[in-house]
Amino acid sequence: MSTRRGLFVAPFDALADPRVVGDLAASAEAAGWDGFFVWDHLAYGDRVTAIADPWTCCAAIAMRTERLLLGPMVTPLPRRRPQVLARQAASLAVLSGGRFVLGLGIGDDWVGELSGFGDEADPKVRGRMLDEGLEVLTGLLRGEPVDHVGEHYTARDARFRPAPAVPIWLAGRFGNRAPMRRAATRDGFFVIGLDGPDDLDALTADLVALRPAPGFDVVVDLRPEQDPGEWLDRGASWVLTRIGPFDLDLDAVRSIVEAGP
Structure with missing residues (x-):
């Protein structure tokens, strides 16, 4: 299978308008790109002054395109309520005709984006929240009965419809084993921090040992x-x-x- 090419777009400042993002997505589809993914941030330091909501941007992309895969890349699940996220993801999967991919991770507090709003700052705790949240989220997305009372999340006697297919890519930094092991149980791994293409050989070998399911996606991003x-x-x-x-x-x-891919 040939490598697919996509855009990894920060909806910041000049792009902090879902209408602009929708226009760019339509142009991307016409130019031959395969995917259009948007960053999910509430803050990004002093050099960024305006930020658009990624979920609204995803809706704009879905409405302006017919072929592109799309999704937030990536959403910090520990700052979200998995039941709300499940409703949003399912609705975008329906709106896009099955082209929605849900990117998830633990998030990063490097500019106080989490702690500044009272969200969990400890990455180890966020890792546990991600694991527990995934259990609730994936059950709801599959339309299964979910009855969960855990350390961080509760979903009592819940069953959600519609239940369209929603692939989940999990993000993590190259060399960090925990995110890779977690990703291998889902649909893809968005790997951050590769120094060069040779790192892909090591990554692929590690993933083979973890035996992800057929069709598993390995996703990298490059500067223009x-x-x-x-x-x-x-x-x-x-x-x-x-x-x-x-x-x-x-x-x-x-x-x-x-210019196209």
Whole structure:
């Protein structure tokens, strides 16, 4: 299977408008890109002043396109309520005609994005919250009866419909074993922090040992100036081009999008 190409877009500043994001997604589809994924942040330091809601952006992308895969990349599940997230994900899967991918992780508190709003700052606790939240979330997304009372989440005698298929990609930094093991039980691994394409060989070997299900996606992202050719056919099923986060110029972004993969 050939490597698919997508865009990994920060909806910040010049792109902090779901209408603009929808326009870019339509242009991306026309230019031959395979996916359009948006960052999920509430804050991103002093250099970013405006941020759009990724869920509204995903709805705009779904309405403006017919072929692109789309989704938040990635949502910190520990700051979300899994039952609300399940409703949002299912609705976007229906709206997009089955093109929605849910990217999840523990989140990062490097600019106080979590602790500044009273969310959990300890990454080990967030890891446990992610594992427990995934149990609740995936049960609800499958339309199964869920009766869960845990340390962090409660869902008593719940069963959600509709229950469309929603692939889940989990994110983690290269070399960190826990996120990779967690991802291997789902549909894909969005790996952060690869130094070069040779790292994909080590990653692929580690994943083989974990034996993920057939069709498992390995996703990497590159800066626009990086040569994607070096990364293709090296074990990644998706190579994304990163747009952002800083000093975004709409005309420059349009040029990257319209140039195609």
